[in-house]
Amino acid sequence: MKKLLVAFSACLALLSFNTKQKKQRVVFFGDSITEAGVKPTGFITKLSGMLQQKGNANNYELLGAGIGGNKVYDLYLRMEDDVLAKSPDIVVIWVGVNDVWHKRTYGTGTDADKFEKFYNAIIKKLQAKQIKVFICTPAAIGEKTDFSNELDGDLNKYASIIRNIAKNNNCPLIDLRKMTLDYNLKNNPENKDRGILTTDGVHLNETGNNAVADIMYSTIFK
Amino acid sequence: MKKLLVAFSACLALLSFNTKQKKQRVVFFGDSITEAGVKPTGFITKLSGMLQQKGNANNYELLGAGIGGNKVYDLYLRMEDDVLAKSPDIVVIWVGVNDVWHKRTYGTGTDADKFEKFYNAIIKKLQAKQIKVFICTPAAIGEKTDFSNELDGDLNKYASIIRNIAKNNNCPLIDLRKMTLDYNLKNNPENKDRGILTTDGVHLNETGNNAVADIMYSTIFK
Amino acid sequence: MKKLLVAFSACLALLSFNTKQKKQRVVFFGDSITEAGVKPTGFITKLSGMLQQKGNANNYELLGAGIGGNKVYDLYLRMEDDVLAKSPDIVVIWVGVNDVWHKRTYGTGTDADKFEKFYNAIIKKLQAKQIKVFICTPAAIGEKTDFSNELDGDLNKYASIIRNIAKNNNCPLIDLRKMTLDYNLKNNPENKDRGILTTDGVHLNETGNNAVADIMYSTIFK
Amino acid sequence: MKKLLVAFSACLALLSFNTKQKKQRVVFFGDSITEAGVKPTGFITKLSGMLQQKGNANNYELLGAGIGGNKVYDLYLRMEDDVLAKSPDIVVIWVGVNDVWHKRTYGTGTDADKFEKFYNAIIKKLQAKQIKVFICTPAAIGEKTDFSNELDGDLNKYASIIRNIAKNNNCPLIDLRKMTLDYNLKNNPENKDRGILTTDGVHLNETGNNAVADIMYSTIFK
Numbered sequence: 086m087k088k089l090l091v092a093f094s095a096c097l098a099l100l101s102f103n104t105k106q107k108k109q110r111v112v113f114f115g116d117s118i119t120e121a122g123v124k125p126t127g128f129i130t131k132l133s134g135m136l137q138q139k140g141n142a143n144n145y146e147l148l149g150a151g152i153g154g155n156k157v158y159d160l161y162l163r164m165e166d167d168v169l170a171k172s173p174d175i176v177v178i179w180v181g182v183n184d185v186w187h188k189r190t191y192g193t194g195t196d197a198d199k200f201e202k203f204y205n206a207i208i209k210k211l212q213a214k215q216i217k218v219f220i221c222t223p224a225a226i227g228e229k230t231d232f233s234n235e236l237d238g239d240l241n242k243y244a245s246i247i248r249n250i251a252k253n254n255n256c257p258l259i260d261l262r263k264m265t266l267d268y269n270l271k272n273n274p275e276n277k278d279r280g281i282l283t284t285d286g287v288h289l290n291e292t293g294n295n296a297v298a299d300i301m302y303s304t305i306f307k
Numbered sequence: 308m309k310k311l312l313v314a315f316s317a318c319l320a321l322l323s324f325n326t327k328q329k330k331q332r333v334v335f336f337g338d339s340i341t342e343a344g345v346k347p348t349g350f351i352t353k354l355s356g357m358l359q360q361k362g363n364a365n366n367y368e369l370l371g372a373g374i375g376g377n378k379v380y381d382l383y384l385r386m387e388d389d390v391l392a393k394s395p396d397i398v399v400i401w402v403g404v405n406d407v408w409h410k411r412t413y414g415t416g417t418d419a420d421k422f423e424k425f426y427n428a429i430i431k432k433l434q435a436k437q438i439k440v441f442i443c444t445p446a447a448i449g450e451k452t453d454f455s456n457e458l459d460g461d462l463n464k465y466a467s468i469i470r471n472i473a474k475n476n477n478c479p480l481i482d483l484r485k486m487t488l489d490y491n492l493k494n495n496p497e498n499k500d501r502g503i504l505t506t507d508g509v510h511l512n513e514t515g516n517n518a519v520a521d522i523m524y525s526t527i528f529k
Numbered sequence: 530m531k532k533l534l535v536a537f538s539a540c541l542a543l544l545s546f547n548t549k550q551k552k553q554r555v556v557f558f559g560d561s562i563t564e565a566g567v568k569p570t571g572f573i574t575k576l577s578g579m580l581q582q583k584g585n586a587n588n589y590e591l592l593g594a595g596i597g598g599n600k601v602y603d604l605y606l607r608m609e610d611d612v613l614a615k616s617p618d619i620v621v622i623w624v625g626v627n628d629v630w631h632k633r634t635y636g637t638g639t640d641a642d643k644f645e646k647f648y649n650a651i652i653k654k655l656q657a658k659q660i661k662v663f664i665c666t667p668a669a670i671g672e673k674t675d676f677s678n679e680l681d682g683d684l685n686k687y688a689s690i691i692r693n694i695a696k697n698n699n700c701p702l703i704d705l706r707k708m709t710l711d712y713n714l715k716n717n718p719e720n721k722d723r724g725i726l727t728t729d730g731v732h733l734n735e736t737g738n739n740a741v742a743d744i745m746y747s748t749i750f751k
Numbered sequence: 752m753k754k755l756l757v758a759f760s761a762c763l764a765l766l767s768f769n770t771k772q773k774k775q776r777v778v779f780f781g782d783s784i785t786e787a788g789v790k791p792t793g794f795i796t797k798l799s800g801m802l803q804q805k806g807n808a809n810n811y812e813l814l815g816a817g818i819g820g821n822k823v824y825d826l827y828l829r830m831e832d833d834v835l836a837k838s839p840d841i842v843v844i845w846v847g848v849n850d851v852w853h854k855r856t857y858g859t860g861t862d863a864d865k866f867e868k869f870y871n872a873i874i875k876k877l878q879a880k881q882i883k884v885f886i887c888t889p890a891a892i893g894e895k896t897d898f899s900n901e902l903d904g905d906l907n908k909y910a911s912i913i914r915n916i917a918k919n920n921n922c923p924l925i926d927l928r929k930m931t932l933d934y935n936l937k938n939n940p941e942n943k944d945r946g947i948l949t950t951d952g953v954h955l956n957e958t959g960n961n962a963v964a965d966i967m968y969s970t971i972f973k
Contacts, residue, residue, distance in 0.1 A: 158602055158643065158647075159643070162643070162646055162647075162650075187636075188411070188635075188636030188637060189410070189636065189857070189858055190856065191632075191640070191855070192414075192631075192632030192633065192636050192637075192638050192855060193632060193636075193637065193638050193639060193640045193643075194636050194637050195637060196631075196635070196637045199602060199603070199606070199637075202606055203602075203606075206606075227460075231463065231467070232454055232459065232460060232463045233460055233461075233463040233464040233467055234460045234464075235460045235461045235464060236460055236461075237454065237459060237460030237463075238449075238454060238455055238456045238457050238458055238459030238460050238461075238462075239455075239457045239458075239460075240460075241453065241454045241455040241459075242455040242456075242457060245453070245455055380824055380865060380869075381865070384865070384868055384869075384872075409858075410857075410858030410859060411635070411636055411858065412634065413633070413854075413862070414633055414853075414854030414855065414858050414859075414860050415854060415858075415859065415860050415861060415862045415865075416858050416859050417859060418857070418859045421824060421825070421828070421859075424828055425824075425828075428828075632855070633854070636858075671904075675907065675911070676898055676903065676904060676907045677904055677905075677907040677908040677911055678904045678908075679904050679905045679908060680904055680905075681898065681903060681904030681907075682893075682898060682899055682900045682901050682902055682903030682904050682905075682906075683899075683901045683902075683904075684904075685897065685898050685899040685903075686899040686900075686901060689897070689899055
């Protein structure tokens with residue numbers, strides 16, 4: 086009997102050792118904003134720091150998979166190599182700014198219905214591998230609060246599409262668009278088009294990286 | 308006493324003759340929305356009806372000068388022939404939808420700063436001839452109320468530019484953008500993109516023509 | 530000897546029965562131009578007629594799989610349902626006009642490098658199933674011969690990309706762009722922008738359908 | 752003696768008065784390409800050097816009036832201040848690249864028919880003041896020789912419009928588009944998109960500035 090107990094304890098120890106080894110791998114999948122997230126002051130780096138502070142660092146490994154200029158179909162085209170090949174447990178998708186923006190800058194934005202189709206296709210492929218998928222609305226193209234950022238209407242439309250995608254696919258939503266609008270309404274009394282959460286209306290400044298890290302932490306790691 | 312009465316009658320006759328002569332000529336200067344304003348159910352036709360109803364018909368003559376697809380610089384290019392040649396007392400300018408819309412449809416919208424320059428140039432030329440100028444903000448490209456009409460941001464920007472032009476040039480403003488947004492917030496609970504004040508998101512339906520006629524009457528003819 | 534003859538006849542009968550069964554299925558995969566190809570005067574209908582005339586009708590079955598407005602990634606998204614599900618032996622891809630055109634009309638054309646990636650991905654999937662793939666360059670957006678059709682430069686660029694894709698993937702090329710330019714140089718002395726091979730600069734008229742059927746017949750069924 | 756001296760002085764004064772008066776003022780009116788023309792290696796600076804070399808320097812004064820990003824209606828809006836205020840004898844207009852290019856980059860290119868209207872309006876105003884007007888076709892947006900520069904079709908269209916404007920207004924034409932195409936066909940065997948006459952497909956390099964100076968000299972100062 087004693088022997089049995091010892092063997093059982095050993096098993097448990099081994100098991101707990103194993104689970105320690107089973108650090109959850111989180112891949113952040115997106116465009117230039119995510120690409121910058123792994124810089125020293127980026128939101129992914131901040132999330133790593135927060136995990137460490139809260140003694141959670143052994144449970145998660147955070148990886149950036151952002152490439153500047155990416156639209157939803159770029160994510161689709163490179164998801165095998167850049168995400169699935171890393172065998173993630175969790176994927177956080179943040180895309181949409183370029184799908185809207187490139188309409189104006191290059192004439193190569195993404196049709197709303199195709200945006201939805203590719204987004205769904207990405208989620209289906211990830212979920213088929215038991216990967217937990219979090220999705221984000223695009224934060225901003227311009228920070229003005231009087232609804233006069235040139236692409237606000239279209240950006241709101243795509244944010245709205247993403248909210249529906251989250252519902253339909255049972256993905257937790259990180260509503261960065263709402264967070265950004267709310268933050269700006271409180272903190273941008275001069276109706277500036279940049280400098281509140283972003284450096285240029287799109288890419289996160291220090292405050293922006295903190296704000297994104299906060300909302301992501303509370304959604305992903307709560 | 309008789310002589311006095313005769314003299315008085317003569318004065319009255321003269322006066323009425325004079326006032327007949329002094330009919331104020333109002334030219335509505337704009338794009339396809341204004342072009343449709345002179346149709347049987349258009350807002351200009353409705354304004355004529357309202358003037359008649361209120362016994363004001365002898366004081367004003369209303370003329371339409373709208374051409375489909377016009378942007379601010381089209382107005383500039385044809386203002387001599389289509390407006391000044393008619394010697395108006397009042398000009399109501401309603402332009403801006405195509406300056407925004409054509410960015411997306413033809414790649415030939417109007418830069419915001421040039422929009423302002425041409426608009427100011429038109430007003431200066433009119434005011435130099437002692438013409439009273441009323442200016443309107445563009446009403447809508449899409450009637451959704453959740454700020455997701457594709458071009459809302461840019462349209463709001465141009466509306467905001469026009470509000471400043473009004474202030475700087477001392478022109479009474481007819482804020483059709485604000486009127487449309489307010490009306491839709493109250494009357495478009497299903498967030499439809501057309502069918503409330505417009506047939507297609509841009510051009511006025513019956514309700515829209517009435518709403519525009521009302522706000523214009525109270526501003527121009529009060 | 531008699532027995533041998535009988536056996537031989539039986540073999541022949543069996544053979545002819547088998548070849549009847551082995552009708553090659555050809556799917557035409559593309560946009561509105563291909564969609565119209567199955568109409569009574571369309572190029573696919575004409576190809577069927579030509580096969581019949583030449584006693585070739587029993588060997589091929591032609592199916593249209595064109596949808597208006599399709600770009601390369603639309604083909605990619607629907608290839609399982611609309612092409613692979615039909616188990617074709619041959620697929621003829623004709624796409625590219627909207628990838629260029631939608632840049633101007635909707636701001637949602639396709640980046641040149643993504644165009645190539647999706648095109649390659651489609652071909653790989655088809656070839657992996659031993660399907661023979663023919664690919665076409667886009668014919669025209671405007672038929673002017675003085676190189677002043679608005680989108681000529683970009684269309685030539687995408688045609689050039691497709692020529693390279695053909696080489697790299699060992700796909701027979703049907704160079705409709707070259708055919709159209711050559712035909713117009715000979716037959717469009719007045720530099721018209723439509724009416725030579727197309728009704729509107731893009732979609733085939735009777736002459737255009739004949740010309741396309743001719744070049745396709747000689748490439749696919751020779 | 753005194754008389755002689757006085758007469759001589761009078762002669763000198765007259766001479767200096769005459770030559771001072773007879774220097775023809777040439778204003779180069781255009782966009783960033785013209786703006787760069789007054790730099791040490793720019794084509795306007797080169798033209799001044801050529802005039803000096805040929806002993807022609809006392810007859811002409813060359814002034815640059817180029818501003819980056821200008822389209823035809825920008826020229827129109829600033830022609831009073833930047834051209835007429837300088838009382839030129841000759842104006843060389845070189846515009847069109849941005850009218851085409853901004854369609855793609857900002858959605859604010861110039862409609863072809865409005866391009867023609869503003870161009871004609873500029874010429875009429877200049878000619879009304881007895882100013883001699885030379886006009887140029889836009890040289891290039893990309894130097895590829897296989898007709899696959901993205902905007903070639905549209906650029907050729909606007910070049911063609913300018914050739915007609917020259918005819919209709921009796922303005923000598925400096926056909927920089929033709930010169931550039933011819934030069935590239937001879938000197939760009941590798942089908943490069945830049946580096947032959949331009950640094951970036953649009954703005955002149957040293958060879959480009961020389962080529963433009965040569966063709967301008969022979970047209971304007973012959």
